[in-house]
Amino acid sequence: MKELVIDVLEKASYLMELAGxxxxxxxxxxxxxxxxxxxxxxxxxVVAADGLREIPGIGAGIEEVILSIVKTGxxxxxxxxxxxxxxxxxxxxxxxGLGAKRIRRLHEELxxxxxxxxxxxxxxxxxxxLPGFGEKSQAxxxxxxxxxxxxxxxxxxxxxxxxxxxxxxxxxLLRPFRCELTGALxxxxxxxxxxEILAAGISPKQILSEPNIFLLEPKEEKxxxxxxxxxxxxxxxxxxxxxxxGTDLILTTGNKLHLDYLLSLAKTxxxxxxxxxxxxxxxxxxxxxxxxxxxxxxELREGLFEVPSDxxxxxxxxxxxxHADFKGxxxxxxxxxxxxxxxxxxxxxxxxxxxxxxxxADHSQSAFYANGLxxxxxxxxxxxxxxxxxxxxxxxLLKGLEVDIxxxxxxxxxxxxxxxxxxxxxxxxxxxxxxxxxMTNRVxxxxxxxxxxxxxxxxxxxxxxxxxxxxxxxxxxxxCHKYQVAIEINASPRRLxxxxxxxxxxYEKGVMLVVNPDxxxxxxFAHTQxxxxxxxxxxxxxxxxxxxxxxxxxxxxx
DNA sequence: GCCGTTTTCGGCCCGACTGTTTTCAGTCG
Numbered sequence: 001m002k003e004l005v006i007d008v009l010e011k012a013s014y015l016m017e018l019a020g021x022x023x024x025x026x027x028x029x030x031x032x033x034x035x036x037x038x039x040x041x042x043x044x045x046v047v048a049a050d051g052l053r054e055i056p057g058i059g060a061g062i063e064e065v066i067l068s069i070v071k072t073g074x075x076x077x078x079x080x081x082x083x084x085x086x087x088x089x090x091x092x093x094x095x096x097g098l099g100a101k102r103i104r105r106l107h108e109e110l111x112x113x114x115x116x117x118x119x120x121x122x123x124x125x126x127x128x129x130l131p132g133f134g135e136k137s138q139a140x141x142x143x144x145x146x147x148x149x150x151x152x153x154x155x156x157x158x159x160x161x162x163x164x165x166x167x168x169x170x171x172x173l174l175r176p177f178r179c180e181l182t183g184a185l186x187x188x189x190x191x192x193x194x195x196e197i198l199a200a201g202i203s204p205k206q207i208l209s210e211p212n213i214f215l216l217e218p219k220e221e222k223x224x225x226x227x228x229x230x231x232x233x234x235x236x237x238x239x240x241x242x243x244x245x246g247t248d249l250i251l252t253t254g255n256k257l258h259l260d261y262l263l264s265l266a267k268t269x270x271x272x273x274x275x276x277x278x279x280x281x282x283x284x285x286x287x288x289x290x291x292x293x294x295x296x297x298x299e300l301r302e303g304l305f306e307v308p309s310d311x312x313x314x315x316x317x318x319x320x321x322x323h324a325d326f327k328g329x330x331x332x333x334x335x336x337x338x339x340x341x342x343x344x345x346x347x348x349x350x351x352x353x354x355x356x357x358x359x360x361a362d363h364s365q366s367a368f369y370a371n372g373l374x375x376x377x378x379x380x381x382x383x384x385x386x387x388x389x390x391x392x393x394x395x396x397l398l399k400g401l402e403v404d405i406x407x408x409x410x411x412x413x414x415x416x417x418x419x420x421x422x423x424x425x426x427x428x429x430x431x432x433x434x435x436x437x438x439m440t441n442r443v444x445x446x447x448x449x450x451x452x453x454x455x456x457x458x459x460x461x462x463x464x465x466x467x468x469x470x471x472x473x474x475x476x477x478x479x480c481h482k483y484q485v486a487i488e489i490n491a492s493p494r495r496l497x498x499x500x501x502x503x504x505x506x507y508e509k510g511v512m513l514v515v516n517p518d519x520x521x522x523x524x525f526a527h528t529q530x531x532x533x534x535x536x537x538x539x540x541x542x543x544x545x546x547x548x549x550x551x552x553x554x555x556x557x558x
Numbered sequence: 559g560c561c562g563t564t565t566t567c568g569g570c571c572c573g574a575c576t577g578t579t580t581t582c583a584g585t586c587g
Contacts, residue, residue, distance in 0.1 A: 022559080023570090024559070024560085024569085024570055025559050025560095026559090027559085027560090027570070028559035028560050028561095028570090029559075031559090031560075031570095032559085032560085056560090056561085057559095057560070057561090058560085059559060059560045059561080060559090060560090061559050061560080062559065062560085096585085096586085097576080097577090097584090097585070097586090098584095098585085099584060099585050099586085100584095100585095101583080101584060101585090102584070102585085131578090131579095132577085132578065132579085132583080132584085133577090133578085134577065134578060134579095136576085136577060136578085137576095137577065137578080140576095140577095366572095366573085367587075368571060368572040368573065368587085369571075369572075369573095369586080369587050370587080371571080407574090429587065430573095430574070430575090430586090430587065431574075431575070432587095433575085433576085
């Protein structure tokens with residue numbers, strides 16, 4: 001319900017911008033949305049207890065709107081706005097460089113009402129006729145549209161995973177012999193195109209006739225059922241049986257390169273067809289054993305690190321890192337900058353999670369948009385951390401800072417202050433459009449500062465939203481090794497940056513890695529698991545991650 | 559529209575960059 005409310009409020013706020021409503025009214029809506037997103041309280045319970053007004057940012061007006069959405073699924077203000085502004089214009093906000101004012105002009109002067117019409121107008125050079133729009137704007141818009149199109153049909157891991165778990169639970173109620181998640185989700189890939197599930201001891205017919213299993217446009221085909229979830233995520237249900245469960249689980253888990261590798265080790269089925277095949281076995285491990293391999297974890301099956309470069313040699317992995325190995329996490333934002341949890345709450349939460357330390361790292365001063373910490377704020381925060389630590393001997397909050405790397409590679413905080421901190425994360429948050437060479441030099445210069453202990457989200461990518469900025473990661477990794485700086489695997493499911501493919505390279509070069517939740521609220525601590533998934537995909541053992549060190553075992557610099 | 563008072567109306571986050579201008583509006587983080 002909370003998701004629906006936020007969705008309607010968000011759309012309404014964008015429509016208000018396009019309708020030219022009062023700027024501060026729009027901001028009030030945005031603040032209310034943020035307050036709802038950040039609220040840890042159970043939304044339905046708050047509504048039931050008539051407690052919406054107690055959330056700061058929600059007053060009488062927005063309360064009424066929310067209650068209407070809860071009751072009817074929509075609100076008058078939203079319906080009225082839709083009469084005034086074409087809803088298709090909302091997509092245009094996703095194009096970099098387009099905001100409300102320019103979108104409004106595209107609508108009023110070129111009669112554009114959706115993404116398709118805008119693309120067509122660009123192709124006909126009609127944007128050039130508008131004052132304020134030039135060739136570069138038009139080219140950038142076209143580029144933005146083609147990027148958006150390339151994201152279609154892709155879903156972030158957590159979105160697909162949550163929907164898949166729901167579906168799995170519904171199917172398991174029918175008591176199949178076995179039923180498991182498979183495909184890219186089982187391999188914990190950060191972006192997936194579909195949900196795949198393998199079931200045994202149940203027929204397609206049984207599933208199709210079960211009213212509680214929701215599938216949009218279900219189709220039965222060649223021993224599979226395809227369809228979509230409510231959220232429009234494509235689903236494939238595969239069917240197997242007990243005798244060849246292991247084989248089918250491997251075949252559906254993939255990926256193709258991994259299967260090609262397995263097939264290259266397999267026998268040919270018959271001399272006449274010359275087709276290799278995987279042995280039919282009830283368990284996955286039996287198949288691998290038959291091929292002369294140890295069991296390979298699903299996360300590693302990408303046809304990359306698990307495949308030996310020299311034919312005939314076996315690759316073996318050490319025990320991969322798990323959350324149980326974690327002693328603590330770093331990179332947590334608080335109410336001092338743009339987080340919503342207090343230091344006290346974070347300390348308590350860290351203890352609940354069984355951590356012995358939690359690293360605080362708010363934004364530095366130049367991050368105005370995030371209420372970055374000025375010198376005095378930082379000193380005040382450090383004092384408060386000292387106090388909380390004194391009162392809670394079993395968990396330690398570490399004094400840190402996520403300092404902005406400025407355009408020239410200098411840091412947004414002076415060295416005298418930095419040296420007072422337990423650790424420092426350096427991150428790029430501005431001026432992304434630099435040449436690869438300049439960006440690489442910028443970051444390496446920041447790494448050379450002796451107080452920097454970690455490099456934050458090294459490529460700035462936002463999955464399905466923003467491409468990484470150009471940067472020579474080989475050189476950056478080399479510099480991290482030289483200056484003894486750890487590289488962050490940012491566990492936000494939208495970032496997962498450093499990418500696991502590169503994390504493997506950094507590990508092989510002897511660079512320390514660290515999974516950072518980049519939490520802005522208590523619930524954000526749960527993102528750590530996505531970062532661990534990435535670390536496991538990179539084949540990292542416990543000792544590759546700083547998080548598995550005990551407090552006092554950090555050796556930042558030699 | 560929300561908030562907090564100087565209690566019923568005034569203030570509400572800022573600076574850099576881009577592409578377009580020819581001095582600046584719009585966007586972004």
